[in-house]
Amino acid sequence: MIRTAGRRTSSLADSTYAGTVPEVLTWLRRHPWQADGLLALLLVVISSGQWQGHYRVGIAVVSVLLAATVVPRRRYPVAAFAVAIVIGAIQVAVGVQPAGGSSIPDLGLPASPSLQPTMADTAILILLYTVAAYRPRRISLIGLAACLAGSAAAIARWAPAHGAHPGGPLFAAAAGLGGAALTAWVLGDSVAYRYRRAYYASLEERAARLEAERDAQARIAQAAERARELQERRARVIDESAARLRRIERDLHDGAQVRLAALAMMLGEIKESLDAATPTAEGGADASVGGGAGSGAAQGVDESARTRMLVAAAHRNAKETVAELRDLARGIHPPVLDRGLGAALAALAETSLVPVGLEVSIAERPSPAIEAMAYFCAAELLANVAKHSGAGRATVSVREHDGRILMTVTDDGSGGAHLAPDGGLAGLLERVQTVDGRLSIDSPSGGPTAIAIELPGRA
Amino acid sequence: MSAQLRIVIAEDAAIMRDGLTQTLTRRGHDVVAAVADAVSLRQAVDAHLPDVAIIDVRMPPTHTDEGLRAAQSIHADHPEVGVLVFSQYIETQSAAELFAGAPAGVGYLLKDRVADVSDFIEAISRVAHGGTVLDPEVVRHLLRASRQADSLAMLTPREREVLSLIAQGRSNTAIADALVISPRVVEKHVASIFAKLGLAPSDNDNRRVIAAIKYLES
Numbered sequence: 001m002i003r004t005a006g007r008r009t010s011s012l013a014d015s016t017y018a019g020t021v022p023e024v025l026t027w028l029r030r031h032p033w034q035a036d037g038l039l040a041l042l043l044v045v046i047s048s049g050q051w052q053g054h055y056r057v058g059i060a061v062v063s064v065l066l067a068a069t070v071v072p073r074r075r076y077p078v079a080a081f082a083v084a085i086v087i088g089a090i091q092v093a094v095g096v097q098p099a100g101g102s103s104i105p106d107l108g109l110p111a112s113p114s115l116q117p118t119m120a121d122t123a124i125l126i127l128l129y130t131v132a133a134y135r136p137r138r139i140s141l142i143g144l145a146a147c148l149a150g151s152a153a154a155i156a157r158w159a160p161a162h163g164a165h166p167g168g169p170l171f172a173a174a175a176g177l178g179g180a181a182l183t184a185w186v187l188g189d190s191v192a193y194r195y196r197r198a199y200y201a202s203l204e205e206r207a208a209r210l211e212a213e214r215d216a217q218a219r220i221a222q223a224a225e226r227a228r229e230l231q232e233r234r235a236r237v238i239d240e241s242a243a244r245l246r247r248i249e250r251d252l253h254d255g256a257q258v259r260l261a262a263l264a265m266m267l268g269e270i271k272e273s274l275d276a277a278t279p280t281a282e283g284g285a286d287a288s289v290g291g292g293a294g295s296g297a298a299q300g301v302d303e304s305a306r307t308r309m310l311v312a313a314a315h316r317n318a319k320e321t322v323a324e325l326r327d328l329a330r331g332i333h334p335p336v337l338d339r340g341l342g343a344a345l346a347a348l349a350e351t352s353l354v355p356v357g358l359e360v361s362i363a364e365r366p367s368p369a370i371e372a373m374a375y376f377c378a379a380e381l382l383a384n385v386a387k388h389s390g391a392g393r394a395t396v397s398v399r400e401h402d403g404r405i406l407m408t409v410t411d412d413g414s415g416g417a418h419l420a421p422d423g424g425l426a427g428l429l430e431r432v433q434t435v436d437g438r439l440s441i442d443s444p445s446g447g448p449t450a451i452a453i454e455l456p457g458r459a
Numbered sequence: 460m461s462a463q464l465r466i467v468i469a470e471d472a473a474i475m476r477d478g479l480t481q482t483l484t485r486r487g488h489d490v491v492a493a494v495a496d497a498v499s500l501r502q503a504v505d506a507h508l509p510d511v512a513i514i515d516v517r518m519p520p521t522h523t524d525e526g527l528r529a530a531q532s533i534h535a536d537h538p539e540v541g542v543l544v545f546s547q548y549i550e551t552q553s554a555a556e557l558f559a560g561a562p563a564g565v566g567y568l569l570k571d572r573v574a575d576v577s578d579f580i581e582a583i584s585r586v587a588h589g590g591t592v593l594d595p596e597v598v599r600h601l602l603r604a605s606r607q608a609d610s611l612a613m614l615t616p617r618e619r620e621v622l623s624l625i626a627q628g629r630s631n632t633a634i635a636d637a638l639v640i641s642p643r644v645v646e647k648h649v650a651s652i653f654a655k656l657g658l659a660p661s662d663n664d665n666r667r668v669i670a671a672i673k674y675l676e677s
């Protein structure tokens with residue numbers, strides 16, 4: 001209990017100390033005018049002990065004036081210092097009793113006891129400190145010189161009057177006044193030095209930061225430039241590959257497909273003329289039996305039947321190959337795409353096993369590569385609908401938004417479509433991502449399913 | 460069918476153009492012009508006014524649907540000239556465009572059909588004589604895509620076969636031959652189909668085809 005109480009007391013004392021002093025300092029730092037006002041007041045107070053005798057009112061007025069010069073010291077350090085030093089000079093000139101044998105010439109001014117130096121002259125030191133702290137050294141050195149000169153002049157005028165001899169007391173006075181001035185200057189200058197150092201350090205730091213920022217910006221600009229370059233290159237590659245596929249399809253159409261069709265036609269001609277020239281299989285058999293022809297004739301009939309069979313097979317093969325080649329060419333680039341995405345999707349909808357409602361509203365045709373991509377996506381999605389969804393109906397809608405193509409394929413099937421690795425949808429996603437397209441799936445279990453694909457107008 | 464026809468061929472692939480010319484000439488027809496692009500086609504048709512023009516869909520310069528456009532304008536300006544469009548690919552939409560309006564003397568076939576030479580020449584002949592020829596592939600698409608799926612379901616498989624042959628432009632006799640049934644049975648099927656689908660019965664082959672196509676397209 002006791003220990004606890006003791007500790008509490010001490011901690012209370014600590015907290016009071018820790019709380020009050022820094023608070024006061026902080027307040028003073030935040031309110032320089034009030035702080036300097038207090039300083040002036042302090043000077044007035046310590047000098048008030050000297051307001052005595054017949055001239056006390058004059059002394060008090062001069063002391064208050066001197067003290068007042070510290071109030072604006074931070075805003076106008078040089079002006080305040082100049083005013084204080086002028087007052088000090090006047091004090092030395094007329095307020096200090098001159099003495100015979102002084103090295104200082106007697107100015108012949110009437111002595112004015114009201115202007116005798118007081119403790120308020122400390123204001124000059126404070127202002128010297130302030131000038132040294134806030135102004136460049138060349139200015140503060142002038143101030144220091146003025147103070148030292150003033151001290152020397154004061155001692156020279158004052159010492160003899162007080163019967164001081166060169167030596168101990170005089171030296172002490174010189175050391176005291178000169179030392180005080182020097183100390184004030186050194187203190188102020190060291191503060192300024194710290195400030196300058198901190199200022200230079202902050203300048204250096206800022207310069208380094210700016211440089212780093214410039215570097216980073218240059219790197220960002222470089223990266224952006226590179227990204228743009230790559231994007232352009234990618235678009236070129238995509239467009240080129242779409243154009244190449246179209247060319248391949250056209251070459252097939254104009255070359256292999258038409259040659260094969262012509263070949264099939266020729267084979268058809270041969271087949272028909274063989275059929276017309278030779279008797280039918282039954283007829284041939286009848287002839288060989290009825291005519292009682294030799295084995296040579298029968299062999300000839302066999303031979304021609306074999307030829308007809310071969311030609312028929314070749315004919316059939318040619319026709320099948322034409323059909324296969326057509327499917328292949330259509331898979332490479334559906335020619336109907338040349339008539340626009342709408343026409344191509346309509347053709348796709350016709351071949352779909354599930355009835356498809358189609359809604360296409362795009363004002364401006366996307367680039368061929370994008371049209372092809374949208375078409376193949378729709379083909380894959382409709383194939384999925386037919387294969388997996390069990391839907392009775394599907395819709396394909398294509399519209400334009402902000403220069404981008406939005407295609408949505410919906411069905412009323414069982415839902416549950418999702419991105420599986422190596423699945424069809426993953427392949428589609430990969431495909432649309434090559435042009436910064438997007439794919440989103442909304443397919444709750446039980447359906448319905450809506451798959452939306454967003455593509456740019458051009459790669 | 461064996462009457463000599465005056466024919467214009469428009470096909471940009473020389474091998475097919477020459478092959479067709481030779482085949483048709485051998486079969487006793489008169490190929491009055493064989494051209495490679497739509498502009499020459501139009502000039503040849505205007506100059507010769509043939510019985511039929513055989514037109515490839517894809518021709519220079521754009522290789523897209525020049526042939527289709529040319530066929531439509533020829534059909535509009537010279538209804539007496541039959542136009543048979545043939546294409547590497549079948550597009551129902553192209554067929555629909557071609558058959559919109561009056562499809563008399565219009566044909567649309569897959570290019571592969573040239574392989575069955577006699578059938579192909581018969582199709583040419585039908586178009587030349589104002590008939591309608593529609594590729595079975597298109598009919599298949601139409602049957603599948605038709606919004607009348609519910610009423611199509613009322614048809615028997617045999618009736619559906621007959622409907623597809625009607626849509627292709629076959630006469631009752633041709634249908635009987637194709638399905639190896641008697642013409643009487645075909646007539647019964649046709650009557651049943653038209654009754655089930657609510658189409659007006661017609662003896663005219665072309666009007667039958669139009670009715671069938673319009674029904675399937677709707």
